[in-house]
Amino acid sequence: MPLILVGLNHRTAPVEVRERLGVADSKLPETTSALRSIEGVDGAAVLSTCNRVEAIVSTRDEDSIEAIVDWLAETASTQRAELEKHLYILRHGDVVRHLFRVASGLDSMIVGEPQIGGQVRKAFITALDLGTLDSVLTQLYEQTMRVAKRVRTDTGIGEHAVSVPYAAIELAKKIFGDLRGLQVLLLGAGDMGELTAEHLHQQEVKQVFVANRSFERAQELARRFDGAAVQFDRLDDYLAGCDIVIASTAAPHYVVEPQHVERALDARKRRNLFLIDLAVPRNIHPAVGRIDGAYLYNVDDLQQVADANLTQRQQKATAAEQIVTREVDAFRKRLVAQDAVPTILELQQRLEQIRAAELEKCLRNVGPMTAAQRAAIEMFSTQMINKILHYPILQLKYMSDEPQERESLRRTIRKIFGLR
Template sequence: MLFTLGVNHKSAPVGIRERVVFSPDRMDEALTGLIRSTPVEEAAILSTCNRTEIYFRSEAHQPTDRVLHWLADFHRLKPGEIQPYIYRHSEAEAVKHLLRVACGLDSLVLGEPQILGQLKGSYQSAGAAGTLGRQLGRLFQHAFSVAKNVRTSTAIGSSPVSVAFAAVSLARQIWGDMKPLTALMIGAGETIELAARHLHSNQIGRIIVANRTVERAKTLASEFDAEVITLSEIPARLAEADILISSTASPLPILGKGAVERALKARKRRPMFMVDIAVPRDIEPEVGSLDNVFLYTVDDLEEVIQENLQSRREAARQAEEIIDSQVSTFMGWLRAQSAVSTICAFRDKAHTVQLEVLEKANQMVAAGKSPEEALSFLAHTLTNKLLHDPCHTMNEAAREGRLELVDAAHALFKLPSPTDKPHS
């Protein structure tokens, strides 16, 4: 059976989500540990600022309890600390959940495309760790296909709405004209790149990119004529920032209250607008208590985002219809897998009978029998051998009152109903 277990922006606040994040450098360890420590045969983990989800296959009884305990142990938590925020899905509901996630229908920003790339990263990580088997692998590929279908056949992605877009929209509402402003971008990932792109299109005066890896920051900065600094230079340059957007993978805050207080003093109390998109948070929450600081987290952006969603809602309804249909398609494939071994065994048996009878027919021809006689023998004997076991089993089933097997044979062999009369 297939399962999903996780937390997201709807079920848990950022303070909980940041405690169960899987860093990229520990993903392989997590996946192999999950397989080793629980009755899970296949697994993949998706971990972003808005969600941590474990997709897995298991034939054990109630495996989600074991997986929940593993999740808590891995992050040095007690299961009771995260239990109230956890959701669980199984079989068709688990399939539907993954398809909705892939299409951006479960995102903070309805229809946002970044989640699909993050899912593909999860798929690749699970493949590299050796934890992706036939069923889960097929489910992810199906999800990618459905997401592409939804993108091309609906208007779900027609409006430029994302966490990055919402952050810049809010900055524009607060500041108005952006030409005189300086933006400090901390990090160099996809969300920061999107935010920088939106700032650039809004004619921001200057962009500074701070990142642990300078080379990665230079690649991003070259697109927007931005200046590059290291993370250690932030305190000295912080006072220049009218707008600050941060999204790194740091496990600890990189910007504290003291540094911001000194920057505000140097700015002569001119306001600073900050958006902390990271989970765990990059900016200490106490910074938000300072006068002249407008600090927003990903949770705070939801109200801004709602204002930009109307054009996507009809598209989302169309997408839900597509997903419902595709859930049925995948579940049909999944149910068919249980018959694969039986079909293969049946074909192998028929092939063995075919070879035996063909060999005897060839011997008849070699012994001087006519081809017509050999063909008649081949047809008669092959038919009798193939039909003997099914006919015998149906006869025994009828004697024992197991008429459901006889009814199944009608469907299996596409036989006419006993009441049907042959046409004259």
């Protein structure tokens, strides 16, 4: 059963093209059903993310490709010739390799990003619920998810943050472990600080306090994080009660001085304090970083962490590619072997019929014989048939993954052995 994938991604198409073809979550079932209804298509799934749109099908013949391209052009309301410039068309083993790489995050804009695994799962689950997956695509889906999991577990490719806000969260976890139950103090309303506080809020920290020169703005931000606005001049009080401090004010001077932190740590009985200075010019005095129990990171430090993580991910991608190559080979062999099963069974039945008929004739001609003699002749005939079948079966099991070559070999074997 040939596998075909037609699609475009962030490398082959600009965002103007991707957004025209992109499928909203609510439209995914309808789009998947439309793809399945194309003539010649036996199984279908549609993967749509902000960086890629791909139609994955199993089909009886490759002529369906033309119809799929037409359908995509129609869906994007664009000229076929225009769309074709951005499309890639993959076949058989290349589809398997591509999907394994996509689900593992190896084909993503940021290598190893974790969301793509969930998006691939969603595409196939939608198709599964609609009944548009045939047995080949179902196996492909299951194996894709297994490979993606293995790549992530074995290489740890998606483990470390590659953006400044996430790098801050990763460091917070290295200090505190579980972030639930922690209190966060956001100083100022800079964009990066807001984003970091937002991510921390998603990690279910206990409380976010917001201090800003404008109390109204502080209240507005606090509402976003289900937190509380505090007066800026009460900094000392809240510094002692909070575990993470994010400074992101527009002040041209230091807002947090070493004596603030010393007092806070004394009040906290030297429990660790993580200070994130995202402001330029800096808001936290660099000497704070030398105080025991205080961990200070500024925006450059965090950027370095993110860059180092990205380099590490790229190194891990090499090991991940090796896993994918091995898995593609194993999956290809499995599919080919399955594809050969009906012919092998037919071949065995046909030769067994011949053997049984000829044995019967032979036994009639020979006349009476002992049970042992009869068993020896039967064994001889069975072994001979097995020997004759050995190489044809081997050839069928390890055929090429090109469907046309497989079909050609199957036809030849059927012809030689007189199968219908």
